[in-house]
Structure formats: structure tokens, C-alpha cells
Amino acid sequence: MKTTGGTDAQKRRAAAAAVEAVEDGTVVGLGTGSTTAFAIRAIGDRVADGLDVRGVPTSFAARELARECGIPVADLDEVDAIDLAVDGADQVATTDGALVKGGGAAHAREKVVDAFADRFLVVADPSKTAETLSHAVPIEVLPSARTTVSAGVSDLGGEATLRRAERKDGPVVTDNGNLVLDCEFGAMSDPESLAADLASLPGAVEHGLFVGLADAVYVGTDDGVDVTEF
């Protein structure tokens, strides 16, 4: 379900530019995914040069990488504020910065961290941008609510598919012990209203529509970085 059309060079450029905004003495939200991994490594390089930051990881994978890169980590409930969050996306609406996230099944923790941050910077490559969001929307669900949430998605005009694990029999299980439904809605003309409808489904822990949260989007290209502020 992940969109992986961008090159590593594009992702690295976006990440490097966003990480320039990380200041000494701050708390930084650390997103999940291959693009954010470049940002975590870039922050690690700056920590090695003396930068004083604490990272709040959004997943097991982000925590492991941050530790490997020498970034001191803290849990969300150990910090009073997050100054800046850097995170990737599966699709970015160029018009207003609305996002589909959750390709790494980490969107529940990502949404808390990204929304809590004073500034949320999205790092992406050109394959992620679109005028209208149309990527499947992941919903993390309580295991027992898989069929009822699927029915709710059908009522909203979507089609839910249980995300299967790649190197394990059975479904993907999130860091929170839940399952993920990837929900196709086609082109989404009103993501904000769909987000509200999905949030109201009993048993839906969190969905991957991030509307009105991004402050800036950094898109790495072959020869630079396009930055859009929202």
C-alpha cells in the first residue's frame, strides 16, 4: 500500500532542508518511514556535532533508529511540549497540505505527536504530491472491531481491506496491538468531512487523514527542495 516512487536523493534533500529548522535545546517529534529516516540520520549527525535535542519517536522503528543515531529519546508523556515535528506522508495535497499517512501503520502515534508539535514539517518526494487526495486511507482498528468498522467504511462509500503482513502469516499488528484497514474512497473532494466521519466510527482508533495539521511541506526534487508553507 506504500507509495515509494521517489528516489533516495529526493528524500534525503527534503529531509536535510527540514532538519535545518531544528534548533539547539528543543524537543523534536520523530516521524516514521523511509523519508523521515533520512531526517533522523541528519539530526543524529548534528547531535554528533554538539546539537542538544531530545527526540520523541512515533514508532518502535523511529525509536530504534534515533538511538542508533545517538539522539536522546523521550516518551510523549515525559515532555511538556514538542517544538517541531518532522514526518513523511503517503500523499500530500498541494492545495492545502492535507495528508494521507499510515503507510508504516504508525499514524495513530504520528498524529498525536505531529498535532502536539508547535510546528509540523512534512518531508516528501514529488511522487507523493497530488491536487486531490486519492490514496487509500489507513484506519487503525481494535481487532474485535475489524468487521464493524469495515461496514461503517462501506456505508461511507469506501472499501476496506485488512492489511496483511509481508513476512508473517496474518495481518499487520500495529505498535499498539491493533489492526489496520486500508480504505479506498477514490478522489476525496472533502477530506475534512471524511476525516470527521471516520473518527466517529466506534472501534476506529485513528485514521490516516491529517487535515489542517501540516505547517510546511518540503518536497525534495532532482535539483533542490520546494518548500510550501500553510
Ligand SMILES: O=C(CO)[C@H](O)[C@H](O)COP(=O)(O)O
Ligand atoms: O505515515 C507514515 C508511516 O505511518 C510514513 O510517513 C509514510 O508512510 C511515508 O513513508 P515513506 O517516507 O517511507 O514513503
